[in-house]
Every structure is written in C-alpha cells, then in structure tokens.
Amino acid sequence: MIAVLAASAVGLLSAFLPFTPAEPYLIAAVATTGTPPFALGLAAETVGKVLIFLGTRGAIHSPWLRRRLTRRPRPAPRPPGRLGTLLARPRAAGAGLVRLLDRPRQAAAMLLLSAAAGVPPLLAVSVYLARAPMHPLVFAATCFLGRAIRFVVIALAPRLAGY
Secondary structure, three states: OHHHHHHHHHHHHHHHOOOOOOHHHHHHHHHHHOOOHHHHHHHOOHHHHHHHHHHHHHHHOOHHHHHHHHOOOOOOOOOOOHHHHHHHOOOHHHHHHHHHHOOHHHHHHHHHHHHHHOOOOHHHHHHHHOOOOOOHHHHHHHHHHHHHHHHHHHHHHHHHOOO
C-alpha cells in the first residue's frame, strides 16, 4: 500500500515537473517491493494531468485573467516584411497536429497516443485540450487509459526481464 501511495506522489510530481519521470521509480518499486505492477501503473500521474487540464481550463475562463489580458490596448501591428511573412507560414508537421487537436474524435485519439506513448508530450496536449470542447470526463478517462497502458507496461518490465 505504501508503494502505491508513493507511486501516486511521484506521479503527481512528475505530472507537473516533466524532468522528474515516474518510469524509473515504477521499475525500481516493482523490482524491489513485489507490489503488483498493475496497482503501481494505475497510481501514477493521471491525477496530475487532469488537474493541469482543469486548472488551465479554469484559468482560461477566469474573469480575473480575462480582465488582466484585455486591460491594455494593443498597438496596431506593422505589416510583416518578407522575413515575417515567411516565418508566419504554418509548418506542415506542427499545423497538422494542431488541426487534429481541434477535432473532438481525433483529439481523443491523439490524447490516448500521447498518454500511452508520450508523443506528443502529454503536458502540452493537456494544456492545449483545455481550450478545446472536450468534456473533462472524456479527458480523464482517455488519459487514465493511456497512462494505465504506459505505466503497466513499464511496471511489468522487471518481471519480463526476470527480476
């Protein structure tokens, strides 16, 4: 039970600080404690991503933030020069992912891929989808399924290796 709670804490930290991955902890916990890999895999990180999603969504709709963002009048933009026009063109790879995330069905598939494989980064997808019309329960369920797949496979690695 302590290993599962510790995996939850490490996963929550990992959700907010991407440079503290939960994967090494999961492998070490399964190899040293004998805790079922499924329990450890499910305990890690999903709660943190849902908090990021809901927090970002709340921040976007916050009246206080809207007042702060719209307080200052913006100066009229200058027409872009040649270099500005070239840089403003959407790049094929990035523009395609953004278009996919704007469609509900494709966004759910991209979220599942991101949660399971880590590509594109789940933190970025979570923040981006907070502005999309995705229901929070769909986000939570899809993220949970993808993270469960990822972390259970990672947690099973020591047993598959014979440890």
